[in-house]
Amino acid sequence: MDEAIEAWAKSLNAKTEVSLARLKCKSEKEAMEGVNDDAYxxxxxxxxxxxxxxxxxxxxxxxxRVWLNSLLK
Incomplete structure (x- = not known):
């Protein structure tokens, strides 16, 4: 039972880290002015x-910005 709870906790932590990284990326992009909608x-x-x-x-x-613009090519 302890192993199952530990595995569940690790899975939850990993999912939380991924969600936070996605939010961080999104907020970084939104802070950049003039980003093309298609690149976004x-x-x-x-x-x-x-x-x-x-x-x-x-x-x-x-x-x-260079990387975002490269997505349009």
């Missing part, structure tokens, strides 16, 4: 992947 939607699709979320959050603002 494409970025949301990319952020379903943990690696893309991590990379985006580690980028500086100018590189985030």
């Amino acid at each position: 939607v494409k970025a949301l699709d990319k952020f379903t992947n943990l690696d893309w979320r991590k990379m985006f959050l580690k980028m500086s603002d100018p590189w985030r």
Whole structure:
């Protein structure tokens, strides 16, 4: 029983971390002025992947803009 509760708690923590990372990415994008609507939607699709979320959050603002604009090509 203890193992099941521990596994459930780990799963819940992982889901919470993913949700917080998604919110962080979204708020970072929304803070950027002039982001193209199409790029915004494409970025949301990319952020379903943990690696893309991590990379985006580690980028500086100018590189985030470059990356968002690259989604339009």
